[in-house]
Amino acid sequence: MTHAKLKAGEVAGTYHVTSPVTETDIITMAKRFARRKLAKGRKITQPSQAFEHLQLLLQDYVYExxxxxxxxxxxxxxxxxxxxxxxxDAASVYPREVLKAALAYNAAAVILVHNHPSGDPEPSDADRRITERLKEALTLMDIRVIDHVVVGSDGCTSFAEMGYL
Structure with a gap:
């Protein structure tokens, strides 16, 4: 896919497709826009602002x-x-590695995100346990866990919105 297929419209955030595109082209373009919305310097005032971008980027994985x-x-x-x-149906998550990365990036806060390949975004008991462990480890270094978002093809579930944080 070339960038020539997409041309900026007169109104901000609108585009014109200048030549035929395939479904794959459209999905590729959407993922590129989603990555841009999560790019360095973008302000996230509410975790829900990132949900649709996270869902687009993570929902198609066949593994966690x-x-x-x-x-x-x-x-x-x-x-x-x-x-x-x-x-x-599982991913091993190591709090030490998450903490190392957060410190390396000099992060003040994090939003944890993982997908459920089954499509169901309902958090499991294991999800709740690892969230608590990560929150404990990160809090020791004054790094806030703002949310843990579980992504499925059926939508996203927010630990913050469910009162788990």
Whole structure:
């Protein structure tokens, strides 16, 4: 796919397709826009602002992926990084590695994110346990866990909105 197929419209955030595109082209373009919305310097005032972008980026994996959105003290994105890959129903997450990355990026806050390949975004008991462990480890270094988002093809579930944080 070439960039020539998409041309900016007169109104901000609108585009014109200048030549025929395939479904794959459209999905590729959408993922590119989603990555841009989670790019360095973007401010996340509400975790729900990132839901649709996270869902687009993570919902198609056939294995679990655990990622972290590292934020500065103003909740601007420092980096969005995939830290762990797992199997169809689990990913091993190591608090030490999450803490190391958060310190390396000088993050003041994080939004934890992982997908459920089954499509069901309902958090499991294991999800709740690892969230508590990560929160404890990160809190020791004054790094806030703003949310843990579980992504499925059926939508996203927010630990913060469910009162789990």
């Amino acid at each position: 992926v655990f990622s972290v959105l590292f934020l500065d003290s103003q909740h601007r994105v420092i980096r969005f990084e995939e830290l762990f890959r797992g199997t169809i």
